[in-house]
Amino acid sequence: MNTPNHKRPVKPFWPPLVAGIVLGLVLLLTFVLSGHGLGASGAANDLVAGVGLQLAPEATKANGYLGPQVADGSPLGSWMTWEIVGVAIGALFAAFMAGRFRVQLDGERSVGARSRLIKSLAGGFFAGFGARIAGGCTSGIGLSGSAALGVSAFVFLALFFVTGMIVSRLVKGV
């Protein structure tokens, strides 16, 4: 474990079919355990509501969107917030074990550091805002909602893909 990370050979990614089958089983386990699927943007939502309640309790309680969510106390410590902590642990472990952990500003060489930072921030903002409109993101609606055979999940995925293809031709993100 003392080997410098860059000396650890870079292992290839799992073949998509293998990764897909394992992800499907993880998703199935999640449904069976919790009654709902996997998610990500919900944790950002709980974080905003929970931190808002700490820093500006009156404004958060009065907010039309966050107010009802904090009526029963802080959503920090919800299943979703623990799940995202788990995602961090799982990804860190996987990256480290496969020699793929590298501190870098990915995209610096292709579009420049300044451009990459602005695009990361803007992209995150669009995704965070959009996820609140749809009630979830690629994980919660696109993946989990589709597995539950929800109609809105397939509408989400279709528009996600078409818009992503168009925008990626107009803007070089990375």
Added chain:
Amino acid sequence: MFPLNDNGMISGLLCGILFGYVLENAGFGSPVKLSAQFRLRDWAVFKVMFTAIVVAAVGLWLLRLTGLLKPDSIAVPQAALVAAAVGGALVGAGFAVGGYCPGTSVAGLFSGRIDALVFVVGVITGTAGFAVFYGATLKSLKSAGLIAEGDTFADAYEISDPVMIAILVVALVGVFFVGSWLERRKGGPVTAQEAVEGACPTT
């Protein structure tokens, strides 16, 4: 009888650790690999997602068939189709511009990427921005295009689960065939070595 409806810390951590482990191993911590899906060079995003959807959907159907899973017991996103369309478009645009979606940005951050940290900050800011601007307009947009009959294809359009699963299997085979063909034409999927080295001017 399932689901256990266990929404505690251990349940969340367990599902999350497994999710994060698979995301990174699939290559989804790399914005180069992720955005190569939109340029049609790397089809891992759709191959992995469609496979996972089919596996989980078949699993849920079998568990219901054998009586192990209560009917109508798992969460289905509400069928507000306009909200799903607008939200999906914004998440897709954010993905193309920023290189991640909310979940994969966490995988990116914990495989060492500073740009992923900035994306996470953006997601939190976008979420807070939504709350700040939440009023009559956003409230009506969130439920726009709602199908009253139900949220699943079975309830909304009377398309039974096995038929939907069969359609998904056909789509899955299509994604693998078309995807692999385009991957071969466009220089092949992004390898782990390329992903770790980061985006370069030619990618």
